[in-house]
Amino acid sequence: MYFVYDLGGTFIKYALMDRAGTVVMKDKFPTNVKSAEDLVAQMVEKFQPYKEDVRGIAVSCPGIVDTKTGIIYKGGSFPFMHEKNLAAMLTEACGVPAVIQNDAKSAALAELWMGVAKGVDSAVVLTLGTGVGGGVILDGKLYNGFNLMAGEVSYVQTDFDTKTLKGEVFGMTGSAVQLISRIATAKGLADKKDGEACFQFIHQGDSEAIAIFDEYIYALASQLMSIQYLIDPEIIAIGGGISAQEIVIEKLHLAVKEIVRVSPFHAAKPNIVACRFQNDANLYGALYNYFLRFE
Structure with missing residues (x-):
C-alpha cells in the first residue's frame, strides 16, 4: 500500500x-x-x-x-x-x-497513467481552478523543463502595458474561480463560489451569465490556440471542477471554430478534451x- x-x-x-x-x-x-x-x-x-x-x-x-x-x-x-x-x-x-x-x-501524470493522455505521445493538461495549472507531456513523458517551470501557464501574459510593464496573466483570465465569482456577483448570489448555481443560470439561457461565460471561453480558446502553435500536442485536456460541465468543452470547440472563421490564416486545430480525473x-x-x- x-x-x-x-x-x-x-x-x-x-x-x-x-x-x-x-x-x-x-x-x-x-x-x-x-x-x-x-x-x-x-x-x-x-x-x-x-x-x-x-x-x-x-x-x-x-x-x-x-x-x-x-x-x-x-x-x-x-x-x-x-x-x-x-x-x-x-x-x-x-x-x-x-x-x-x-x-x-x-494532474497531468494522472491523465498520462490512466486518463485521456494514456498512450498519447504529446499532450498539454490544464487545470482550471484559482489559477491555471499546466503539465506538458512530450514523447509520452512528463516534461519538467530546464528550470522545472514547463507548464507554468498561469504566468503567461494575456495582454501587456508597455508603459507600466504590467498586464493580465493567464492565471487570472483563465481562472474558473474568477469566472464563478463574476457570474455570482452579477446575479446577486450570496455564495460567490457556488459554481452549480452559476452554471444553472448558463443552462437556463440567462443572457447576463452567458455573456460573462462566453467572454471567458473566448479568452481561454485564444490561449489554447497559442499553446497548440507552441507545442502542437495531440490533445489539450481540460481539468478542474468546471471540466465536469460538458458545455465548457462544447463551447471551446465552437469558440475555436469562430476564431478560425474570423481569421482564416489560422492553421492550428487543437483537439480539446475533458480530463478523466477531476x-x-x-x-x-x-x-x-x-x-x-x-x-
Missing part, C-alpha cells in the same frame, strides 16, 4: 491506495499550518495508523518542485515551504521513501510519480 497526500490551500487530502490505484481509504483535514514542521507533524499524524501497511509516500503540492531532490521552491499556498525538502522530512519521520510533485504536473487527479498523479521514481 501507498500513502498519498494532496496539499491544497483549503484542505489537505490523504488516501491509502494500492498498486492499481484503488483508493482503500480517503479523507481530508483543513489546511491550518504555519510552518514546515507543523505541516509534517500533521501529515505524520494521519500516516501513523497505517504505517505497518505502507511501503511509500507520495505527495502532490503547490510550488516549483525539484522531484529529484525533494525540494520545494516558492510553495504557493505554503510559502513557508520555500527551499524545504519535504520528501526528506517525511522519509525521516515515517521511515519509508517519499516523493513529491507539483500539483498541476500531478477532484482526485492529484492523488492519482502523485502515486504514479512514486512508481516512476521507485518502481
Whole structure:
C-alpha cells in the first residue's frame, strides 16, 4: 500500500491506495499550518495508523518542485515551504521513501497513467481552478523543463502595458474561480463560489451569465490556440471542477471554430478534451510519480 497526500490551500487530502490505484481509504483535514514542521507533524499524524501497511509516500503540492531532490521552491499556498525538502522530512519521520510533485504536473501524470493522455505521445493538461495549472507531456513523458517551470501557464501574459510593464496573466483570465465569482456577483448570489448555481443560470439561457461565460471561453480558446502553435500536442485536456460541465468543452470547440472563421490564416486545430480525473487527479498523479521514481 501507498500513502498519498494532496496539499491544497483549503484542505489537505490523504488516501491509502494500492498498486492499481484503488483508493482503500480517503479523507481530508483543513489546511491550518504555519510552518514546515507543523505541516509534517500533521501529515505524520494521519500516516501513523497505517504505517505497518505502507511501503511509500507520495505527495502532490503547490510550488516549483525539484522531484529529484525533494525540494520545494516558492510553495504557493505554503510559502513557508520555500527551499524545504519535504520528501526528506517525511522519509525521516515515517521511515519509508517519499516523493513529491507539483500539483498541476500531478494532474497531468494522472491523465498520462490512466486518463485521456494514456498512450498519447504529446499532450498539454490544464487545470482550471484559482489559477491555471499546466503539465506538458512530450514523447509520452512528463516534461519538467530546464528550470522545472514547463507548464507554468498561469504566468503567461494575456495582454501587456508597455508603459507600466504590467498586464493580465493567464492565471487570472483563465481562472474558473474568477469566472464563478463574476457570474455570482452579477446575479446577486450570496455564495460567490457556488459554481452549480452559476452554471444553472448558463443552462437556463440567462443572457447576463452567458455573456460573462462566453467572454471567458473566448479568452481561454485564444490561449489554447497559442499553446497548440507552441507545442502542437495531440490533445489539450481540460481539468478542474468546471471540466465536469460538458458545455465548457462544447463551447471551446465552437469558440475555436469562430476564431478560425474570423481569421482564416489560422492553421492550428487543437483537439480539446475533458480530463478523466477531476477532484482526485492529484492523488492519482502523485502515486504514479512514486512508481516512476521507485518502481
